[in-house]
Amino acid sequence: MAVATREQAPAAADRGVWSWITTVDHKRIGIMYAVAAFIFFLVGGFEALLIRTQLAGPNGTVLSAEAYNQIFTMHGLTMVFAVIMPIAAAFQNYFVPLQIGARDVAFPRINAFAFWLFFFSALFLYTSFLFGGAPDGAWVGYAPLSTQLTEYVRMDYYSVGAQLLGVASLAGSINFIATIFTMRAPGMSLMRMPVFVWMTVVTSFLLILSLPVIGVGLWQLLFDRNFGTLFYAAQAQGDPLLWQHLFWIFGHPEVYVLILPAMGIVSEILPVMSRKPLFGYAFVVFSGIAIGFLGFGVWAHHMFTAGLGPVAEAGFGLATMLIAIPTGVKIFNWIGTTWGGRLKLTTPMLFSLGFISMFVIGGLSGVTHSIVPADTQQHDSYYIVAHFHYVLFGGAVLGYMAGAYYWFPKWTGKMLSETIGKWHFWITLIGFNLTFAPQHILGLDGMPRRTYRYDAGLGWDGWNLMSTIGSYLIAVGVLVFIWNIIRSWRNGEPAGNDPWDGRTLEWTTSSPPPVHNFDEVPVVHHVDDFWYRKYGIDEDGRAVKMPEVSGGALTVDTDTGGEDGDADAHDIHMPSPSYFPIIASAGVVILGAGLVFISSGAIGFGLLALGAIVSLWGFMGWAGEPITKEAH
Amino acid sequence: MVSEGAVVDHDFEDTGNPIHRVRKTAMWAFLGSEAFFFGAMISTFLLYRNTIGDGPGAEIFNIPFTSASSFVLLMSSLTMVLADNSFQKGDQRQGRVWLIGTALLGTTFLAGQIFEFTEFVHEGLTISTSPFGSSFYMLTGFHGLHVAVGVLLLSMLVFFSLRGRYSPDGGMNVELVALYWHFVDIVWIVIFTVVYLLQI
Numbered sequence: 001m002a003v004a005t006r007e008q009a010p011a012a013a014d015r016g017v018w019s020w021i022t023t024v025d026h027k028r029i030g031i032m033y034a035v036a037a038f039i040f041f042l043v044g045g046f047e048a049l050l051i052r053t054q055l056a057g058p059n060g061t062v063l064s065a066e067a068y069n070q071i072f073t074m075h076g077l078t079m080v081f082a083v084i085m086p087i088a089a090a091f092q093n094y095f096v097p098l099q100i101g102a103r104d105v106a107f108p109r110i111n112a113f114a115f116w117l118f119f120f121s122a123l124f125l126y127t128s129f130l131f132g133g134a135p136d137g138a139w140v141g142y143a144p145l146s147t148q149l150t151e152y153v154r155m156d157y158y159s160v161g162a163q164l165l166g167v168a169s170l171a172g173s174i175n176f177i178a179t180i181f182t183m184r185a186p187g188m189s190l191m192r193m194p195v196f197v198w199m200t201v202v203t204s205f206l207l208i209l210s211l212p213v214i215g216v217g218l219w220q221l222l223f224d225r226n227f228g229t230l231f232y233a234a235q236a237q238g239d240p241l242l243w244q245h246l247f248w249i250f251g252h253p254e255v256y257v258l259i260l261p262a263m264g265i266v267s268e269i270l271p272v273m274s275r276k277p278l279f280g281y282a283f284v285v286f287s288g289i290a291i292g293f294l295g296f297g298v299w300a301h302h303m304f305t306a307g308l309g310p311v312a313e314a315g316f317g318l319a320t321m322l323i324a325i326p327t328g329v330k331i332f333n334w335i336g337t338t339w340g341g342r343l344k345l346t347t348p349m350l351f352s353l354g355f356i357s358m359f360v361i362g363g364l365s366g367v368t369h370s371i372v373p374a375d376t377q378q379h380d381s382y383y384i385v386a387h388f389h390y391v392l393f394g395g396a397v398l399g400y401m402a403g404a405y406y407w408f409p410k411w412t413g414k415m416l417s418e419t420i421g422k423w424h425f426w427i428t429l430i431g432f433n434l435t436f437a438p439q440h441i442l443g444l445d446g447m448p449r450r451t452y453r454y455d456a457g458l459g460w461d462g463w464n465l466m467s468t469i470g471s472y473l474i475a476v477g478v479l480v481f482i483w484n485i486i487r488s489w490r491n492g493e494p495a496g497n498d499p500w501d502g503r504t505l506e507w508t509t510s511s512p513p514p515v516h517n518f519d520e521v522p523v524v525h526h527v528d529d530f531w532y533r534k535y536g537i538d539e540d541g542r543a544v545k546m547p548e549v550s551g552g553a554l555t556v557d558t559d560t561g562g563e564d565g566d567a568d569a570h571d572i573h574m575p576s577p578s579y580f581p582i583i584a585s586a587g588v589v590i591l592g593a594g595l596v597f598i599s600s601g602a603i604g605f606g607l608l609a610l611g612a613i614v615s616l617w618g619f620m621g622w623a624g625e626p627i628t629k630e631a632h
Numbered sequence: 633m634v635s636e637g638a639v640v641d642h643d644f645e646d647t648g649n650p651i652h653r654v655r656k657t658a659m660w661a662f663l664g665s666e667a668f669f670f671g672a673m674i675s676t677f678l679l680y681r682n683t684i685g686d687g688p689g690a691e692i693f694n695i696p697f698t699s700a701s702s703f704v705l706l707m708s709s710l711t712m713v714l715a716d717n718s719f720q721k722g723d724q725r726q727g728r729v730w731l732i733g734t735a736l737l738g739t740t741f742l743a744g745q746i747f748e749f750t751e752f753v754h755e756g757l758t759i760s761t762s763p764f765g766s767s768f769y770m771l772t773g774f775h776g777l778h779v780a781v782g783v784l785l786l787s788m789l790v791f792f793s794l795r796g797r798y799s800p801d802g803g804m805n806v807e808l809v810a811l812y813w814h815f816v817d818i819v820w821i822v823i824f825t826v827v828y829l830l831q832i
Binding site: 106107173183204208211212213215216219230231237239249 | 650657658666668669672676679762765767770804
């Protein structure tokens, strides 16, 4: 069933750097998110290697204490805000409209604005290395450490940078909510949506409700540092604990923001590669929603050593145990999906299985945190570092890698190499476990996290060396991945529309899809609607491939009878490119820079004035510009 | 006619007016987020309500004065409804009068707030006096900022309407601004109750 990729012959205006800068196409924005996230992944990974090199043996001398504090803080901020959140946004941008049968997101220009704001804010955060030093108070930014030393602007960068990244994410989330609730194809009821779309809904709600809380905390931090407010000033009876509450009311939902899209991706891949429908679709969906709700009620399990009192600790401990139930439901559903299926052990499937097994390990060590006395021992030790890397690397990153292998054909029209992909998987899996499994033992042996060196003879040397070797192995895995991308992009196997025998709507259109996604808006009758168009069920309840109707018309839903497909496309008005979103976002980031340097007088006010002018230009131009220009 | 709905209207010709639905969904999501923003600041204020250090506490509030300015802000919700009603009936001329009225009432409220802040500073309450001062000014200040943004949006609506560029399908829409304006008013009812009236 080799369906040739329909060669689009884009007009000159559709190519070149300018077309990417002004694009409002959700697919291009998705690709830009992916590229940006991958670049920051390399940067954050480099920082991780610096950390591991410093800790390879006792009394490391690679980094000074000052440099180490900046590097590990930036590693955390980068990986959370500039890698995992945007890579999730990349998949969501590209595939949510395709999976619900829409032509674009609800607000294409807000979408572009959100991307550029994210990208500029992350770059802005990195300019801190040049101007005054990078944030050095950990990604949690605990007060009063973060409110001290106001002669340095480091934690101002933290406050403003996280604030801006939050605004970008907020804009993106509102966009997804509006898109999913109002722009689904006819027949695509909520309970027919792919699980990945459902997880996007849950993630978006978590973000719009948790980001404003950390937003308040970050403003208070900035005001305390620059304007003399006393929110976290213990000497004036301000309460530093307030920061911990505000941070973790955001921070705990945030960890589900990082993992739920990966869970959605895996829920897409497992049925396809097991040739079975997802086991207990409704259960998986409602478990995701339950995780979202419970995720707002467990934040204080990050604060068991803060002295909240036995009642609060018991309550939050119980809530934390409770959240293991919907998570466990999902894991059993995934296992049930593969059970008895005719498995295709492709690279996306391997990464998905890797996701499940590594996430189970991370989840189990997570449950140990709900037992308050045990958590008190584990708190701020390497055991915690091991735990959250098992869920965030072994979970989220493996999940997004699975998504990359699964959807790369749709992005580019080419398959990623399976052989290199399997090397990538095994090197990554072994390297990952070599890095982080020993850290459980280190933590239980008492090695504190965020420490830049340790003495010999504490029994930590061997485990640390092992961990460092593992981290280099992960780096090798990343290089293999890059090689795979470059090689496959150039001369990969052509993918066709539906390389995996997929079940969801994105596989009905060409690879890569045309600008308007679908020539004809699909009408949906089932969960996994595309599968039902390809397969019937015989008397024994077995799936039977239906004969292809007139030259693969079933798989090429977009090709309405060959040549005149383009005639249809002519009537579809897509939003016109616009350069106002990038200007507006640049203006907002300059405003942010002004806030960072507000205590330095002229520089700060100059930047504020410049930022106000640029963002006003961007927003006013945006407001006055029609979305689809008449002259076409 | 050209509008942001161009992307969606092909898909949803039969489901009423989709542009409104899309925008209103987004607006409600945004207001939900705003509710948590103010919720976090109100919580901070409640935490520090009695943490007054050596400075003045809640006794410096002038309840009659703030009640009057609160009444002004509440009345602006009424004029906002009348404006929305006029625009829905297509009477932009009448609608503009109500929009200007709403903006003026909002400005009056802001003037009252500036007066009140000045008074409090004279009586010795600044953002650096005590956590109580910090949280009071942050909460009411951010609310004032929201009122100011609302006044700006109302003025833009009047401007677009005068220039004949107003359309219910446009990005600047009376219904959406009304949603925002009512939200800001409701938040003030909570703030007025919790900050000024509640004695704990």
